[in-house]
Amino acid sequence: MSESLALAWQLLVQADATVMAVAWRSLQVSAWATLLACGLGVPVGAWLALLRSRAKPVLAALLGTYVAVPAVVVGLVAYVLLSRSGPLGFLGWLYSVKAMVLAQTLLVLPLAAMLAMQIVHQSQQVVGERLLSMGASLPWRVLLLLHHERRAWATVAITCFGRAIAEVGTVMMVGGNIEGFTRVLTTAVALETSKGNLAMAMALGVVLLGLVLALQLVLLALKAWPLGATPSLRGPAA
Amino acid sequence: MSPLTLHQVQVAYGKKRVLDVPELQLHAGEPTALVGPNGSGKTTLLRLLHGLIAPSRGQVQRPPVPVAMVFQQPAMLRLSCTRLLWLAAWWGSGSVRQAAQQSAHWLQALQLQEVAQQCASQLSLGQQQRLALALALAKQPRVLLLDEPTASMDAPNAALAENTVRQFIQHTQPVWLVMSSHHPQQVATLATRVLHLDHGRVVADQRRALQAETPGLR
Amino acid sequence: MSQRLLRYAALALFWVAPGVHAAPPAALVLASTTSTQNSGLLAHVLPTFTAQTGIQVKVVAVGTGQAMALARRGDADALLVHDPQAEAAFVGEGYGERRLPVMYNDFVLVGQRADPLAIKGRTLALALAALAQSNAPFVSRGDRSGTHAAELRFWRAAGVEHSGTGYMACGCGMGAALNLASAKSAYTLTDRASWVSFKNKGDLEIVVQGEPALFNPYGVIVVSIARHAHVNQAGAQAFADWITSAPGQTAIANYRVGGMQLFFPSAK
Numbered sequence: 001m002s003e004s005l006a007l008a009w010q011l012l013v014q015a016d017a018t019v020m021a022v023a024w025r026s027l028q029v030s031a032w033a034t035l036l037a038c039g040l041g042v043p044v045g046a047w048l049a050l051l052r053s054r055a056k057p058v059l060a061a062l063l064g065t066y067v068a069v070p071a072v073v074v075g076l077v078a079y080v081l082l083s084r085s086g087p088l089g090f091l092g093w094l095y096s097v098k099a100m101v102l103a104q105t106l107l108v109l110p111l112a113a114m115l116a117m118q119i120v121h122q123s124q125q126v127v128g129e130r131l132l133s134m135g136a137s138l139p140w141r142v143l144l145l146l147h148h149e150r151r152a153w154a155t156v157a158i159t160c161f162g163r164a165i166a167e168v169g170t171v172m173m174v175g176g177n178i179e180g181f182t183r184v185l186t187t188a189v190a191l192e193t194s195k196g197n198l199a200m201a202m203a204l205g206v207v208l209l210g211l212v213l214a215l216q217l218v219l220l221a222l223k224a225w226p227l228g229a230t231p232s233l234r235g236p237a238a
Numbered sequence: 239m240s241p242l243t244l245h246q247v248q249v250a251y252g253k254k255r256v257l258d259v260p261e262l263q264l265h266a267g268e269p270t271a272l273v274g275p276n277g278s279g280k281t282t283l284l285r286l287l288h289g290l291i292a293p294s295r296g297q298v299q300r301p302p303v304p305v306a307m308v309f310q311q312p313a314m315l316r317l318s319c320t321r322l323l324w325l326a327a328w329w330g331s332g333s334v335r336q337a338a339q340q341s342a343h344w345l346q347a348l349q350l351q352e353v354a355q356q357c358a359s360q361l362s363l364g365q366q367q368r369l370a371l372a373l374a375l376a377k378q379p380r381v382l383l384l385d386e387p388t389a390s391m392d393a394p395n396a397a398l399a400e401n402t403v404r405q406f407i408q409h410t411q412p413v414w415l416v417m418s419s420h421h422p423q424q425v426a427t428l429a430t431r432v433l434h435l436d437h438g439r440v441v442a443d444q445r446r447a448l449q450a451e452t453p454g455l456r
Numbered sequence: 457m458s459q460r461l462l463r464y465a466a467l468a469l470f471w472v473a474p475g476v477h478a479a480p481p482a483a484l485v486l487a488s489t490t491s492t493q494n495s496g497l498l499a500h501v502l503p504t505f506t507a508q509t510g511i512q513v514k515v516v517a518v519g520t521g522q523a524m525a526l527a528r529r530g531d532a533d534a535l536l537v538h539d540p541q542a543e544a545a546f547v548g549e550g551y552g553e554r555r556l557p558v559m560y561n562d563f564v565l566v567g568q569r570a571d572p573l574a575i576k577g578r579t580l581a582l583a584l585a586a587l588a589q590s591n592a593p594f595v596s597r598g599d600r601s602g603t604h605a606a607e608l609r610f611w612r613a614a615g616v617e618h619s620g621t622g623y624m625a626c627g628c629g630m631g632a633a634l635n636l637a638s639a640k641s642a643y644t645l646t647d648r649a650s651w652v653s654f655k656n657k658g659d660l661e662i663v664v665q666g667e668p669a670l671f672n673p674y675g676v677i678v679v680s681i682a683r684h685a686h687v688n689q690a691g692a693q694a695f696a697d698w699i700t701s702a703p704g705q706t707a708i709a710n711y712r713v714g715g716m717q718l719f720f721p722s723a724k
Binding site for chain 1: 312
């Protein structure tokens with residue numbers, strides 16, 4: 001264990017080029033996947049929360065099931081879609097970063113939607129009703145409730161990002177763990193493990209954890225800034 | 239104009255029946271107050287009149303006019319008052335120009351200029367209730383439903399609110415006003431018809447003349 | 457609002473960084489086995505190929521079975537695998553035009569240093585017979601890889617069927633299988649290259665080696681453009697030509713780990 005930590009420290013401090021490239025790729029893929037998944041999933045979740053239809057509990061159950069699908073299965077589905085013999089084969093995205101972003105987006109999309117649904121559901125019962133009474137149409141209610149709960153979205157994004165960057169099933173399937181092209185931290189850990197290189201595998205794992213921690217701290221800092229303004233005077237800006 | 243009518247209406251949540259009104263007609267120009275202990279069904283009746291809930295049995299007939307309601311708990315958005323008012327006015331009128339006009343008017347009428355740029359959810363409860371009233375009026379409704387609208391207001395603000403409502407129903411015709419209240423003075427000076435509710439039923443239905451307001455007396 | 461903008465701007469910066477954009481045009485997708493990758497052979501040999509031809513090679517290292525499935529779906533341009541029967545079937549079905557021999561090494565049977573079944577030094581057939589009747593742990597790849605196909609061939613050739621309770625089919629790559637064998641002090645069949653470069657041997661060592669039956673040949677197949685029109689035939693053919701000609705064969709021959717040559721060129 002201590003050998004791994006020492007190795008991890010060495011890799012970070014010396015900014016080992018290969019490891020840095022792999023880490024950067026991990027960040028990019030998961031950041032993009034989070035952005036896309038939240039951009040699409042959060043409004044869908046909000047809409048679901050506001051839905052007044054008999055289909056609603058069924059849809060909610062389907063969503064919950066989708067959240068629970070294992071990463072490797074999502075990867076398999078994405079692979080079948082993107083394979084040359086598959087419907088999206090013409091895109092030629094297989095074994096590229098684009099495929100990995102797509103696959104991870106598919107993975108965390110239901111998570112973003114479910115969290116958004118839960119968050120909006122709480123406020124829609126009261127605030128949503130006030131909006132309804134005021135005459136707001138459904139798109140307006142979705143928009144305004146999303147805005148109303150804006151403080152929660154950063155947390156949703158972090159949760160999705162954490163799930164995305166930590167998974168190996170989807171990116172392995174559609175990325176192929178190709179050195180120099182689609183290798184990310186998690187697939188690198190898997191590879192080093194399969195080579196019996198356990199110390200290196202662990203060190204890469206530590207690098208991954210360090211990344212996630214660093215991101216958490218950055219976002220914490222962003223939330224706390226600006227300081228000193230009293231709530232009632234701040235209000236929402238433009 | 240056809241009246242607001244309830245016919246054989248029952249509202250039940252599971253086995254619990256919260257409202258039972260065989261027949262009720264509410265007329266425009268006859269401001270009506272709902273009085274009764276907590277849990278007697280006043281809020282349910284108001285929400286039913288609005289159309290937020292459907293009766294478990296019976297029919298509610300509403301004239302095809304805009305309805306606005308002031309709820310017991312304000313529950314404001316995290317949005318500035320001016321923006322919120324503008325949206326309410328815009329949804330009510332469909333015109334950007336009228337929206338600006340209406341929102342400015344009601345902001346002033348309810349003396350909310352000082353807090354206009356503040357986040358609505360950060361206002362004090364009394365301020366939020368005044369804002370709620372402004373939002374309702376900015377919709378230019380013909381049916382105005384008020385659920386204990388001045389419960390959290392101090393005396394001067396309550397008087398301001400009551401006067402605003404009074405002026406509104408005097409200058410707008412025809413208007414249905416239905417309000418629930420625990421203040422006898424408020425009821426006496428605003429309503430010409432008083433419905434007493436108890437355990438979901440209308441147990442008394444009084445009509446009388448408006449009492450003149452006595453400033454300072456609550 | 458401004459802090460939200462900043463957050464989004466920070467995320468948008470990721471887009472500007474390289475790596476998100478498509479791979480260079482002439483890249484070749486080579487589906488190969490875990491043994492060629494994990495042993496370090498491809499990392500040694502491919503850069504020379506790229507330097508000489510300018511063609512980037514994207515290696516997807518999975519088991520032979522999966523590699524062939526990929527190629528059948530048109531997701532690979534060329535194969536470098538080690539299952540002669542499966543390769544012949546692949547070509548026979550028209551997915552590849554021909555199979556060219558590239559290199560060989562050998563399989564070895566590894567097991568506990570203490571060797572409780574006294575297998576060391578025996579012939580393969582006798583060793584397998586002893587294993588088949590005991591409950592000693594044995595790890596099988598179980599994943600339709602070249603190594604797995606070879607293992608099944610060896611059981612058949614020895615005329616035995618493993619009936620003990622120690623048979624563990626992990627359905628995993630060579631590395632994972634070796635990790636499992638190491639942890640359980642189990643016997644397992646592996647190719648020499650993977651074994652030599654494996655860093656978690658535990659108390660395992662080679663117990664059976666050197667028989668002709670353990671010969672492990674690798675072949676290269678270009679995926680037929682008749683089956684999948686989009687295949688990078690030029691790149692795949694260039695690779696097949698290169699690896700079976702002098703420069704490629706030399707590169708294979710001078711790959712060593714710990715002074716030991718792991719793969720032996722065999723192109724004609």
